[in-house]
Amino acid sequence: MPRERCLRVGACAKKTILACAAALALAACNVQTPADPNGALEEVTNGTLRVGASVEPGLIRESGDELSGPLYRIIEEFSASLRAQTSWTVAGEETLVTMLEDGTIDIAVGGFTGATAWMDRAAVTRAYHGLPGMEGREIVMLVPAGENALLGSLEAFLDGKESQ
Template sequence: MLQSFWAIGLVLLLVGCDFPRDSNGALSRIRREGVLRAGYCERPPWVENTNGNPEGIEPQLIERFASRLGARVEWTAGTESSLIEALRVGQIEVLIGGFLSDTAWASRAAISHAYKEAKVVVSFPTADSVRALTDLEGAVVAYRPARPDFAALITSREARPEARNDWRGQIAVAYEFELSEDVHRSRPLKTEKHVILVTSGENGLLYALDHFLMRPGQLAGANKS
């Protein structure tokens, strides 16, 4: 008899649960209104601001995700701190900006599945310029101006960072997938796991996003240059 009551209680519990559930109904609202509110901060090549419009790998992913929900994307640009606050209070539902799985904002946002592992490398323009990492001391190493984190990485190797928009053809720090076929003229520095941030408590939306990101081929055709 006790087992019967336990079984009935379990069934009622399962029926009453709608898991995963959004705390504020974000996923239902997006589907109902046809609008996904997304924030972005520039961090090439993941997000690039072109004439006030987000372009790059992650904006394309979010556009595709919104399309699967039957929605369009309403974009908001800003700084990380301002957009994190907008995400926290529900003014936007998702936030992109080349965020990593170990982001310092983890306490203020939900984090998606790591959809991409990207190798950061130091590349050399010619075979004659190839050096071991231990030989970078004092060398001038280029990086994109919009990537101050790469400058810090270069400095940590006791090399001299130089911001350059035309970094190709120089000794430079970049992502391996940004290089030409001459990947053998590069040396690994680190591997990053890239994620997208979602408003905390919006579990249904996070589940839908993770399901989308884990589908094979989602990065196919994304702008990687």
């Protein structure tokens, strides 16, 4: 009986050593998870967050050169959390998605829902129902496909806003 116990401890030690070796190998390669292949989050932090907005009643309003509404306020707060300035572009959804693909904007906001038709061309946040000022409306936001660190940072921020 004691011999079997030693064998099991030996097997556990081997697995632990292999797991540690794998972790060290990944760390040596400077692998970051989640990753941004184009470095969107790093570029935006302390820089400029380029946001595209599709005007949507009750979410994003445009009056002359001014934007307002709950999505506008939320994105301005997110930008401030990254110590970034915000540059806004107003356009239709298709134009905004093309701008995401071209790298002209970092985030697209508007009346996008979880059933958005743009999932195959952009990364989509989780659906949010409880964001301030949304009156229970479901919304998602779009970021360039593959920019997972930016997406993760935006979702973490929105998670915090949803619980307020």
